[in-house]
Amino acid sequence: MQDPQTFTPQEFDMLESLRQEMGLTSIDEVMRALVRQAYHRTQILCPSCGGRARKTVAGKAECDECMSVLRLAEGTLVTITGRRAK
Numbered sequence: 001m002q003d004p005q006t007f008t009p010q011e012f013d014m015l016e017s018l019r020q021e022m023g024l025t026s027i028d029e030v031m032r033a034l035v036r037q038a039y040h041r042t043q044i045l046c047p048s049c050g051g052r053a054r055k056t057v058a059g060k061a062e063c064d065e066c067m068s069v070l071r072l073a074e075g076t077l078v079t080i081t082g083r084r085a086k
């Protein structure tokens with residue numbers, strides 16, 4: 001539980017307007033939504049196989065499952081090299 005007292009008035013105003021925009025009922029829910037968003041930004045799913053990919057260099061990722069090389073373009077993953085044939 002996040003105590004609203006730990007936010008500055010400016011932060012609280014920002015969270016409050018976010019809360020209204022998101023249609024949530026409490027600041028706690030806003031915090032949880034923000035954490036979830038941050039989490040999803042770091043989680044990369046491979047468009048080729050749906051497996052978990054990991055970031056290599058900025059804007060690029062590599063899938064651990066099918067070895068596809070992925071590129072992040074405007075938040076969307078693009079496969080550069082597909083599943084390698086044996």
Ligand SMILES: [Zn+2]
Pocket residue numbers: 046047048049050051063064065066067068
């Ligand atoms: Zn993959």
